[in-house]
Structures are given as C-alpha cells and as structure tokens.
Amino acid sequence: MKRVSQQQQQQCIKRREAPTTTMDEDDNERQQLMPWPTKRPCSRVTQEQVQRDVDGDDCSSTVQAIRGYCRKRNMPSDVYRPVVQQDADRCSGGKFRLTDLISELHRVFAEDRVNVEYVQYLMESYRSDPAEWLKYAKFNKFRYTRNLVDAGNGKFNLMVLCWGEGDGSSIHNHPESDCIMKMLAGQLTEVRFAWPEKSAVDGDDVDEDDQQLQPMCEIGRTLLETDGVCHINDTMGLHRVENASHTDKAVSLHLYCPPFEECSTFNQQTGHKTMAKSAFWSIYGEKVSKKRAEEHVPADDN
Numbered sequence: 616m617k618r619v620s621q622q623q624q625q626q627c628i629k630r631r632e633a634p635t636t637t638m639d640e641d642d643n644e645r646q647q648l649m650p651w652p653t654k655r656p657c658s659r660v661t662q663e664q665v666q667r668d669v670d671g672d673d674c675s676s677t678v679q680a681i682r683g684y685c686r687k688r689n690m691p692s693d694v695y696r697p698v699v700q701q702d703a704d705r706c707s708g709g710k711f712r713l714t715d716l717i718s719e720l721h722r723v724f725a726e727d728r729v730n731v732e733y734v735q736y737l738m739e740s741y742r743s744d745p746a747e748w749l750k751y752a753k754f755n756k757f758r759y760t761r762n763l764v765d766a767g768n769g770k771f772n773l774m775v776l777c778w779g780e781g782d783g784s785s786i787h788n789h790p791e792s793d794c795i796m797k798m799l800a801g802q803l804t805e806v807r808f809a810w811p812e813k814s815a816v817d818g819d820d821v822d823e824d825d826q827q828l829q830p831m832c833e834i835g836r837t838l839l840e841t842d843g844v845c846h847i848n849d850t851m852g853l854h855r856v857e858n859a860s861h862t863d864k865a866v867s868l869h870l871y872c873p874p875f876e877e878c879s880t881f882n883q884q885t886g887h888k889t890m891a892k893s894a895f896w897s898i899y900g901e902k903v904s905k906k907r908a909e910e911h912v913p914a915d916d917n
C-alpha cells in the first residue's frame with residue numbers, strides 16, 4: 616500500500632460513480648482480458664508441518680512470526696490455524712487457495728464472536744490467483760459490479776467487485792458492518808472521509824435533512840495494489856473507492872460482516888445523505904436477471 620498525493624490523484628481520476636448496481640444492461644457486460652498479476656506463492660501450514668518447521672527447517676521463523684502475531688493480539692494460536700506467506704517451493708505446504716480462505720472464514724464465523732483482525736489477516740494471507748476467482752469477475756461497461764462469491768452463514772458475505780477504467784463508488788458507509796477489502800488485480804484508490812458534521816447550533820437532535828451543508832472532509836487516501844488489504848467500519852469513517860486508471864481494470868475481494876443490503880451515500884459537496892440499495896450483478900458465478908436482482912440473496916445452501 617502506498618500513499619499518493621491528492622494532487623496526483625486529482626489529475627488522473629475520471630470517476631463514474633456507481634453506489635449501487637442496477638440490472639438494466641444485461642447484454643452489455645464486458646468480459647475483456649485483464650492485466651492479471653503474476654501469481655505469487657503462498658502456503659498453508661498443516662499441524663505436521665508446523666511441527667517439522669519448529670523442529671528446525673527454513674520455515675521456523677515464519678511459524679514463530681505467526682505465533683507472535685497471535686500472542687500479541689491475544690489470539691490463541693491453537694485455535695487460529697496458521698496461514699503463512701512463504702514460498703511454497705521452500706516449504707512443501709499446500710497453497711492457501713480461495714476455497715481454503717472461504718472454509719477458514721466459515722470455521723471462524725461459526726463462533727459467536729469473531730476477531731476482525733484475524734479475518735483481515737486471513738484476507739492478507741490469500742495471494743490472488745486469477746484462475747481461482749475469474750468465474751466471479753463479471754464486468755459491466757457502465758459501472759462497477761458486485762459479484763457474490765459466498766453468502767457465509769448469514770454472518771458475513773464475500774464478493775468480487777469488478778471496476779472498469781475510471782469506475783468509482785460514491786462516498787458511502789457500511790451500516791453496522793466491518794468491510795475488509797483486498798485487491799485481486801490492478802489498483803484502486805480508497806479515499807476516506809469524516810462523517811458530515813451536524814449543525815453546531817442545533818446540537819445532536821438536529822434532523823439529518825436540516826444539517827448544515829458543507830463539503831465533506833477528506834481524512835486519508837490510500838493506493839491499494841494487488842494483494843493489499845484495508846479495513847473500514849462506520850466508526851473509522853466513510854469512504855469511496857476509485858479506479859483511477861484509464862487503461863486497466865481492477866478487481867477486489869470484499870468481505871462484509873455482517874452483510875448489508877442498503878447503505879447511505881453522501882454528496883461530497885454538501886454532505887447530504889441518500890439511501891442506496893446494494894445489488895448483485897452475479898451470484899455464485901451466474902449473472903443475475905433483472906427480476907432476480909430485486910429479490911433477496913439466496914441462502915448459502917441454495
């Protein structure tokens with residue numbers, strides 16, 4: 616992840632805002648070739664392998680690092696299965712695939728309480744392999760698309776978002792939800808904003824429609840590159856996401872816990888808030904019909 620100056624970004628961003636996805640271009644979606652990133656290896660350590668590693672081969676430092684990671688965050692390392700970012704050629708553990716990530720998410724979310732930092736760590740541990748997510752990457756030429764990968768057990772959902780050149784979301788919140796977002800291909804800029812101020816005169820009771828209209832305050836800007844991860848929830852602020860590139864598409868993986876179907880979008884100049892529905896462009900790799908898009912997302916076992 617690297618920070619970029621506001622000026623740099625403003626020079627090259629042509630945004631097409633699309634806070635929500637409507638399903639009126641069934642025949643217009645694009646399925647063009649992406650500038651896929653080169654594959655980077657990653658391995659999942661089994662218990663046997665952890666033992667081998669601790670017994671002294673090359674990977675022991677990685678295992679120690681994982682244990683340190685868990686200890687620092689008061690996460691029991693026997694509960695949280697280690698996922699390591701190391702070269703599969705050096706240590707013969709299997710690759711940590713998208714399906715492994717999903718299985719581990721189901722295991723973690725089966726519990727009553729979930730450690731969001733650990734979920735972020737899992738998202739970071741997965742190394743993007745286009746072959747694993749290509750079937751979800753369905754583009755639309757007018758706006759970014761949301762493509763459901765897994766509906767979780769109702770406690771989270773996982774989706775692939777496809778961003779054409781210049782696509783962007785409006786400033787929005789993530790109601791009562793943690794959003795963990797990972798780049799799968801290309802680059803996106805995440806721009807964060809403070810919540811609009813309520814009228815100082817009227818205090819907290821002010822009706823939202825009557826709040827003072829003033830430009831929203833940008834509080835941060837991060838360029839996310841392939842495999843980069845960021846985390847936001849409503850206590851951390853609002854954001855919008857932009858593909859500033861005029862030549863490359865981008866693909867990101869978003870986990871929301873819990874899932875939400877509506878959010879608020881905000882006018883950057885005035886702070887005015889509007890409700891928006893969040894729809895899927897495809898579900899489990901199948902394009903959603905206009906009619907079905909208006910229905911609820913199917914349960915996990917459909």
Ligand SMILES: N[C@@H](CS(=O)O)C(=O)O
Pocket residue numbers: 634761776784794796855856869893
């Ligand atoms: N949260 C947005 C994507 S992004 O711009 O963070 C969505 O779910 O559509």
Ligand SMILES: [Fe+2]
Pocket residue numbers: 787788789794854
């Ligand atoms: Fe978002």
